[in-house]
Amino acid sequence: MLHSIRKAEEHHLAGLSDLFVEFIDAESNLTAMKKQLDLISTNSDYYIAVACDDKEKVIGTSMAIKCMDLVGNCKPFLVVENVVVAPGYRGMGIGKSLMEAVEEFGLQNDCNYIMLVSGNSWSQAHDFYRSIGYSDEHAGFKKRLIYS
Known part of the structure; x- marks a missing residue:
């Protein structure tokens, strides 16, 4: 299965929203998603990866957040969230590619470890995993902390 991994952009939001229904069994607020993506896109401590098929359909995603640390060598660590691959695309290496992308982000940011x-x-x-x-x-x- 041919797929590409890239940084999430505004035109990916509808596809991400569809994926998140599978993930949390609820619709996402596209207006709030756009606002968050605009903020995240300007913050170098965040990386949202999307996997797209050869027709540019969003088929997977993962998000990495670099967190500063005060322990030991004081290097940052990475938190990974929202790892989702569309049901029809699982077992095809897409999740592995997404995790490799966030791991590369962690390596580029000199992170000690990843947690999820x-x-x-x-x-x-x-x-x-x-x-x-x-x-x-x-x-x-x-x-x-918040129930909605």
Whole structure:
């Protein structure tokens, strides 16, 4: 399957919104998404990757955020969020390409490590992360602050 990975741009928003329905089972607010993408695009600590097929359809995405640290060598770490591949495109290397793109962003930013959180019910995603070198030897916790 031919696909390309690139930095998300405004014309990708509708496709991203469609992907996020699969991810969170709810519609996204395109106006709010545009506002956020405009902000994120000016902040070098963020990278949103999109995977597009040969017809420019958005078929996957991942987001990386560089976080500063005060521990040890004080180098930053990377948080990865919103990793989604459209159902009909899973198992074709798209997720791996997206993760390679965020890992490259982390390397370019001299990050010590990457962390991500994945819901307990996403066992196939967990298998995928393990297959590309991620360890689940640490516990991850998440607390929702806003319910909508």
